[in-house]
Amino acid sequence: MPVTKKKTAAKKSNTIKLKFDTSWSYDPAPESKSAATIKPRYDLFINGEWQKPAGNKYFATINPANEEKLSEVAEANTADVDKAVRAARNAYEKYWKKMPAKERAKYVFRIARMVQEKARELAIIETLDGGKPIRESRDFDVPTAANHFFYYAGWADKLEYAFPNRRTEPLGVAGQIIPWNFPLLMAAWKIAPAISTGNTVVLKTAETTPLTALKLAEIIEEADLPPGVVNIITGAGETGAAIVNHPDVNKIAFTGSTDVGKIIQRAVAGTDKKVTLELGGKAANIIFEDAPIDQAVEGVINGIYFNQGHVCCAGSRLYVQESVAKQVIRKLKDRMESLIVGDPLDKNTDIGAINSRSQLETIQKYVKIGKQEGAEMYESSCSLPRKGFWCRPTLFTNVAQSNRIAQEEIFGPVLSILTFRTDDEVIEKANNSPYGLSAGVWTDKGSKIFNMTKRMRAGVIWANTFNKFDPSSPFGGYKESGFGREGGLHGLSAYVSLKV
Numbered sequence: 001m002p003v004t005k006k007k008t009a010a011k012k013s014n015t016i017k018l019k020f021d022t023s024w025s026y027d028p029a030p031e032s033k034s035a036a037t038i039k040p041r042y043d044l045f046i047n048g049e050w051q052k053p054a055g056n057k058y059f060a061t062i063n064p065a066n067e068e069k070l071s072e073v074a075e076a077n078t079a080d081v082d083k084a085v086r087a088a089r090n091a092y093e094k095y096w097k098k099m100p101a102k103e104r105a106k107y108v109f110r111i112a113r114m115v116q117e118k119a120r121e122l123a124i125i126e127t128l129d130g131g132k133p134i135r136e137s138r139d140f141d142v143p144t145a146a147n148h149f150f151y152y153a154g155w156a157d158k159l160e161y162a163f164p165n166r167r168t169e170p171l172g173v174a175g176q177i178i179p180w181n182f183p184l185l186m187a188a189w190k191i192a193p194a195i196s197t198g199n200t201v202v203l204k205t206a207e208t209t210p211l212t213a214l215k216l217a218e219i220i221e222e223a224d225l226p227p228g229v230v231n232i233i234t235g236a237g238e239t240g241a242a243i244v245n246h247p248d249v250n251k252i253a254f255t256g257s258t259d260v261g262k263i264i265q266r267a268v269a270g271t272d273k274k275v276t277l278e279l280g281g282k283a284a285n286i287i288f289e290d291a292p293i294d295q296a297v298e299g300v301i302n303g304i305y306f307n308q309g310h311v312c313c314a315g316s317r318l319y320v321q322e323s324v325a326k327q328v329i330r331k332l333k334d335r336m337e338s339l340i341v342g343d344p345l346d347k348n349t350d351i352g353a354i355n356s357r358s359q360l361e362t363i364q365k366y367v368k369i370g371k372q373e374g375a376e377m378y379e380s381s382c383s384l385p386r387k388g389f390w391c392r393p394t395l396f397t398n399v400a401q402s403n404r405i406a407q408e409e410i411f412g413p414v415l416s417i418l419t420f421r422t423d424d425e426v427i428e429k430a431n432n433s434p435y436g437l438s439a440g441v442w443t444d445k446g447s448k449i450f451n452m453t454k455r456m457r458a459g460v461i462w463a464n465t466f467n468k469f470d471p472s473s474p475f476g477g478y479k480e481s482g483f484g485r486e487g488g489l490h491g492l493s494a495y496v497s498l499k500v
C-alpha cells in the first residue's frame with residue numbers, strides 16, 4: 001500500500017513533528033488469521049505419534065491480546081514424560097546415533113526448508129499465542145528459527161572440522177525446557193544442534209505459548225523424522241521437573257528464570273547429567289557523548305520496547321553520559337510517543353500485548369516499586385485496548401544504582417535510565433548486577449569499544465547496535481544469567497562429548 005509506505009518513511013525521518021501532528025494515523029493493516037490453522041485440541045507428540053496424556057488433562061492457551069481461547073493442550077504428567085524419554089532412548093540406541101551424519105543432516109535440512117515454507121502460518125500463530133507484533137515474528141523469530149536448522153544441519157557431517165583431532169560422541173537423550181518469549185526460536189535453538197550431533201530430544205514448551213512448537217512437531221512428522229528422535233510435550237513446571245529428574249536423561253538444556261535455573265542446578269547436582277542454563281538478564285546499554293545519538297536512541301527503543309521487553313537480553317538499564325543525558329531523554333520520549341501499541345497482528349504495530357496476566361502484574365508491581373523508590377516515571381500517552389494484557393512504553397529517570405528497578409529483571413517495556421561521567425564509573429556500574437547476559441555500547445571510537453567490551457562481564461556485547469542474532473554467534477551469560485553457550489560452535493559442543 002503506497003500510502004502506508006509514505007507514512008513509514010515520514011515516521012522514521014521526523015519523530016518530533018509526528019508528536020504534534022495528530023491529523024493522521026495509520027490505517028489498520030492486519031495480517032489475516034485465515035492463513036493459520038489451529039486445532040481445537042493438541043495431544044502430546046511422542047514417538048512420532050499424537051498421544052493422549054495419561055491423566056487425560058488439558059489446559060487452555062489464550063490470545064493475550066484479547067483473552068480469547070485459541071486451543072487446549074495436553075498436560076503431561078510423570079508417566080507421559082517417562083514414555084517420551086523411553087521413546088527418545090529407543091530412537092537414540094536403535095538408529096539415530098548409528099545413522100551416517102550426512103543422512104541425519106538431510107532430515108534437519110528438510111525441517112529447515114519446511115519451516116521456511118510455513119513461515120507465514122508460523123508467524124501468525126506465534127503472534128496470536130504470544131502477543132508479540134507480527135513484524136517481529138515474521139521478520140525475526142521464524143526466519144531465525146529456520147536459519148538455526150540450516151546452520152546446524154550444515155555442521156552434522158563436519159564435526160571433525162568443528163573439533164579438529166577429536167572424535168565426537170552424542171550425549172544421548174536431551175531434556176529441553178523452553179520459556180514463552182521466543183517459543184519457536186527457542187525450540188529451534190535447542191532441537192537443531194541436539195539432533196544434528198546425534199542426540200534425541202524430549203522438549204517441553206512453556207505453558208502460555210505451546211502452539212508454534214506443536215506446529216513444529218507437525219512439521220517434524222511431515223518431514224518423516226524417525227519416530228522418537230524429537231518428542232514435544234506440553235505442561236507446566238511439574239512436567240519440566242519430571243524431565244529434569246528423569247534418570248535416563250543425559251543432558252538438560254534450560255532457558256527461563258534464574259529461580260527455576262537454581263532449582264534445576266540443585267536437582268542435577270550429584271548426577272552425571274550435563275547442563276546448560278540460559279537465565280535472566282539486566283542488560284546495560286551505554287551511550288557515550290560521542291555516539292551517533294539518533295541511531296543510539298533507535299537502538300535503545302529496539303532493545304527494550306519492541307518485543308514488549310520480553311527478552312532476557314533486553315537493554316533494560318540505560319547508562320547515558322551526563323553531557324548528553326538531557327538530549328537523549330528528550331529524544332527517547334519523542335520516539336516513545338510515535339510507537340504504535342495495539343493489535344499484534346497489525347503490520348504497523350511496534351508493541352504488542354504482554355504475554356500473560358501474571359507477567360503484566362509483575363511489570364505493574366515494578367512500576368509501583370520504581371515510583372516508591374523515588375524515580376521519575378514517564379509513559380507514552382497512547383491509548384490501550386480494553387481487553388487483553390497491555391502496558392504502555394515506560395521509562396524511569398532519576399534512578400539510583402541500588403534501586404530495585406535498576407537491579408532486578410522486570411521483563412516488560414520499562415526502561416531505567418542512569419547517568420555517568422567516566423568510563424571507569426560506567427564499567428563499575430554496568431558490572432554491578434547479579435546478571436551478565438548482554439550489554440550494548442554506543443560510541444564513535446573503536447578503541448573505546450574494545451576497552452569496554454574487555455572489561456564488561458556480559459556474554460554478548462553489541463557495539464552501535466542491539467539485539468542482533470545469528471546462528472553462528474554463541475549466546476549465553478555470566479553469573480546469575482547462567483552458563484554454557486547456545487549458537488555457533490559453542491552450541492555444538494554442548495551436545496557432544498569429545499574423545500581423543
Ligand code: ADP
Nearest residue numbers: 177178179205206236237240241256257260263
Ligand atoms: P518465566 O518466568 O520466563 O516463565 P520460568 O522459569 O518460570 O520462566 O519458566 C520457563 C520454563 O521452565 C517453562 O517451560 C516452565 O514450565 C518451566 N518450569 C517451571 N518450573 C520448573 C521446574 N521446577 N523444573 C523444570 N521446569 C520448570
